Amino acid sequence: MSFIFADAWLITMNESREVLESASVCVEKDRIAAVGTRKDLQRRFPTAEVVDCAGRIVMPGMVNTHTHLFQTLLKGLGDDMVLKKWFTCMTGPSGVHLRPDDAHAAALHGCVESIRSGVTTLVDFMYIHTHPGMIKSVVDAYERTGMRGFVCRGFISLGEEYGVPRELIEEPEHAIGDAREQMLRYNKPGARVQVGVAPNMIWAVDEKGYRLTRKLADEQHALITTHVAETTFELQTAATRYGQTDTEFLSEIGFLGPDVLAAHCVHCKPHDIRILLHHNTKVAHNPCSNMYLASGCPPIPEMLMAGVTVGLASDGPASSNNHSLFQAMKFAALIQKGFHQDATIMTAEKVMELATIDGARAVGLEKEIGSIEVGKKADLIVIDFNNAFMTPIHHPVSAIVYSALGNEVTTVMIDGKIVMRDGVVTGVNETEVRRQAQIHADDLAKRAGSDRFKKRPWRSMGI
Numbered sequence: 001m002s003f004i005f006a007d008a009w010l011i012t013m014n015e016s017r018e019v020l021e022s023a024s025v026c027v028e029k030d031r032i033a034a035v036g037t038r039k040d041l042q043r044r045f046p047t048a049e050v051v052d053c054a055g056r057i058v059m060p061g062m063v064n065t066h067t068h069l070f071q072t073l074l075k076g077l078g079d080d081m082v083l084k085k086w087f088t089c090m091t092g093p094s095g096v097h098l099r100p101d102d103a104h105a106a107a108l109h110g111c112v113e114s115i116r117s118g119v120t121t122l123v124d125f126m127y128i129h130t131h132p133g134m135i136k137s138v139v140d141a142y143e144r145t146g147m148r149g150f151v152c153r154g155f156i157s158l159g160e161e162y163g164v165p166r167e168l169i170e171e172p173e174h175a176i177g178d179a180r181e182q183m184l185r186y187n188k189p190g191a192r193v194q195v196g197v198a199p200n201m202i203w204a205v206d207e208k209g210y211r212l213t214r215k216l217a218d219e220q221h222a223l224i225t226t227h228v229a230e231t232t233f234e235l236q237t238a239a240t241r242y243g244q245t246d247t248e249f250l251s252e253i254g255f256l257g258p259d260v261l262a263a264h265c266v267h268c269k270p271h272d273i274r275i276l277l278h279h280n281t282k283v284a285h286n287p288c289s290n291m292y293l294a295s296g297c298p299p300i301p302e303m304l305m306a307g308v309t310v311g312l313a314s315d316g317p318a319s320s321n322n323h324s325l326f327q328a329m330k331f332a333a334l335i336q337k338g339f340h341q342d343a344t345i346m347t348a349e350k351v352m353e354l355a356t357i358d359g360a361r362a363v364g365l366e367k368e369i370g371s372i373e374v375g376k377k378a379d380l381i382v383i384d385f386n387n388a389f390m391t392p393i394h395h396p397v398s399a400i401v402y403s404a405l406g407n408e409v410t411t412v413m414i415d416g417k418i419v420m421r422d423g424v425v426t427g428v429n430e431t432e433v434r435r436q437a438q439i440h441a442d443d444l445a446k447r448a449g450s451d452r453f454k455k456r457p458w459r460s461m462g463i
């Protein structure tokens, strides 16, 4: 199939960051075939279907560099807790009771939510493996919805003393063996969905776990993702156990590298940032989650000034409560402005880079996605700005980052296939996906005992 997205306000995110008015994009099969005028493209591609985009913005699909899709079932249950309590009282116990059918319902809902908010590439970090088949549950959701991205086989190898449920703890050899099996099964050259590997964090993974991860990634050329310096608790644990920061430790044991996507890095000091840069390790920035869990304000401007690649992310909906990258974009700009009392420190344009081309670089796909350029994969979104929030409009990037609510995305294309058209998700029945997710969410909360958080008293100040 060929399509011409005609007469759009086009944010290309190409090398010179061109923003073109009344521009058209032609897609042939799974690639961008041409950018030009409607007339020119209709002449060159006479059989292509024309999608009228007058009054609309077309931009590259966004890359969400960090989420935990299973947490889609946990929205709102962990409000107003810091990370350690949030994990040991709510997220951990929910994980213990999670079954593959719950994980699939959650992942389907999370993919639909992501498509609705203009995300075309998703990095899932799946660390619950109490039953076999969890990775398949998530991969199947990517397949059914048409999502691109990585399903990373996470694991926890210790942490009982900190309240990690014993059922979630695995022997590193077992976890890595399973990750290898999944990679051999799914990681065919050019596959839209790839399996990565994801040791959880410094207080929940032993040295052997990190070393085996590095070995597997080298052997399979797979993406690694892990949580780094998210909270002060991680730094305290790293200091007690290793006498250094988690970044220093991971560097010293040969774990860090250009294939590592480090989520959060909230408490990275200048020395840690230099280490990340030295290894060309990438960062997944989760502004909503970092504020929600009161983890702190990450030194993103410092990382960017140093030259570290940073992608944007939502984090799991247990700590950000949705998969909206529009909210992440606005938070990413505003928290830095407020924290530094400097309005120039994070611009709308830079945030747009984090959400698109920099996110693509963060997952090693910058040659394939992240911008609208001839030869690249056709991952793009159409935004209708004719609504009360985005108009009056002067600048499309500003309108997207600061004015949009996120539900203005009308059409989404991934790999040349339309996965949402005029607000209707095409691969699955969205109403049914949402109904199933609610059923699984209620049932899981009951089984895990976290339904007690549903019936909370009215909480005002000083809880």
Ligand SMILES: [Zn+2]
Pocket: 066, 067, 068, 125, 227, 263, 315, 316
């Ligand atoms: Zn996370």
